Amino acid sequence: MKCLRVRRLNSSILFIGIIAIAVFVAFVLTGCQKKKLAAPGATVSGTYFDTLITITAYDNTPQDVLDGAIDRCAAYEKIFSKTDESSELYAINHRMGGNVEGNTYSIEVSDDMYEVLSCAVKYAKDTELAFNPALGSVISLWDYHSEHPTVPSQTAIDEALKVTDPFVIEISEDGSHTISMPMDGTQLDLGGIAKGYIADELKKYLVKNGCSEAVIMLGGNVYCMGNKNNQGYSVGIQKPFESIGTYVHVLSVKDDSVVTSGIYERYFEENGHIYHHIIDGTTGYPVDNDLASVTVVCSNSMKADILSTALLCMGSEKALEYARRESLVKVILITRDGEFIETNPER
Numbered sequence: 586m587k588c589l590r591v592r593r594l595n596s597s598i599l600f601i602g603i604i605a606i607a608v609f610v611a612f613v614l615t616g617c618q619k620k621k622l623a624a625p626g627a628t629v630s631g632t633y634f635d636t637l638i639t640i641t642a643y644d645n646t647p648q649d650v651l652d653g654a655i656d657r658c659a660a661y662e663k664i665f666s667k668t669d670e671s672s673e674l675y676a677i678n679h680r681m682g683g684n685v686e687g688n689t690y691s692i693e694v695s696d697d698m699y700e701v702l703s704c705a706v707k708y709a710k711d712t713e714l715a716f717n718p719a720l721g722s723v724i725s726l727w728d729y730h731s732e733h734p735t736v737p738s739q740t741a742i743d744e745a746l747k748v749t750d751p752f753v754i755e756i757s758e759d760g761s762h763t764i765s766m767p768m769d770g771t772q773l774d775l776g777g778i779a780k781g782y783i784a785d786e787l788k789k790y791l792v793k794n795g796c797s798e799a800v801i802m803l804g805g806n807v808y809c810m811g812n813k814n815n816q817g818y819s820v821g822i823q824k825p826f827e828s829i830g831t832y833v834h835v836l837s838v839k840d841d842s843v844v845t846s847g848i849y850e851r852y853f854e855e856n857g858h859i860y861h862h863i864i865d866g867t868t869g870y871p872v873d874n875d876l877a878s879v880t881v882v883c884s885n886s887m888k889a890d891i892l893s894t895a896l897l898c899m900g901s902e903k904a905l906e907y908a909r910r911e912s913l914v915k916v917i918l919i920t921r922d923g924e925f926i927e928t929n930p931e932r
């Protein structure tokens with residue numbers, strides 16, 4: 586009897602052992618199961634910042650990495666959107682949160698906001714205000730998003746222009762990421778830089794997650810990662826005021842960002858005059874010079890974004906001078922007369 590009990594006990598132990606091994610093997614197998622890979626050429630997309638954003642991977646990137654990239658755009662919108670009432674930028678522009686002492690508002694900002702603002706103010710100086718991140722008060726008057734946009738009154742423009750000095754923004758350098766600005770109507774508009782920053786950040790995220798061959802498109806901002814598995818990337822330069830996909834030139838691009846600013850991208854017409862979305866900070870009106878678009882090729886997409894906007898504001902002569910000074914890979918200017926000017930044509 587004793588003996589029998591022991592044998593029964595042994596077989597029970599064996600049975601439990603087998604189950605445990607089976608569960609363990611199943612667990613290991615599921616754990617090691619390969620993540621779902623997106624087919625080369627798989628695209629994820631979403632609309633953020635009023636712009637269709639698409640990311641296409643040309644290597645076998647896990648689908649969840651691509652999904653994660655597009656989800657990040659929603660998070661960036663919560664930082665840089667000027668109109669979303671729950672965004673960080675909205676809080677700054679409305680002097681919400683933070684501290685007020687006398688006439689000074691200060692707030693600790695996110696790392697992303699800190700980096701973008703620091704760079705924006707630096708380039709405001711460097712471009713002699715052609716790029717100005719504090720034009721928010723004026724830009725809000727030109728409501729391109731409304732169904733019937735109209736030219737603002739001169740009085741409104743004059744008033745708004747009084748609060749467009751980006752150098753009133755104090756940015757801490759003590760590591761605290763605090764910014765301070767007056768309790769007046771100064772408003773930030775980061776529409777000319779944020780997409781470039783986001784392209785750079787999405788690129789970093791993809792690289793960190795093993796993706797090296799991809800195209801990130803945020804409207805006029807394109808980041809070509811790698812070389813499309815040695816097939817090379819082609820990026821078309823849009824012909825101003827023609828239907829989308831009509832190109833004046835096609836660039837071969839490898840591991841670079843291509844950013845275009847154009848007066849045809851957002852505009853309305855009144856009395857036969859075109860009022861576009863890139864503002865001259867000295868007049869408060871849309872920039873009025875010989876340029877219709879500027880394309881900048883540069884490995885830093887934020888820099889390309891800032892400079893495509895700034896160079897467009899400068900006009901061709903100053904823009905070419907500036908491009909020569911900077912080590913930009915390439916700059917393409919298209920004038921309103923349809924002239925095509927390219928620096929470094931050999932690249």
Ligand code: AMP
Nearest residue numbers: 715716717718776777846862863864894
């Ligand atoms: P982009 O398409 O990169 O040239 O950016 C255009 C956007 O930048 C506009 O829609 C505004 O939000 C903002 N913006 C307009 N004019 C300026 C300017 N002179 N400096 C900086 N940002 C500007």
Ligand code: MG
Nearest residue numbers: 777890891894
């Ligand atoms: Mg820009």
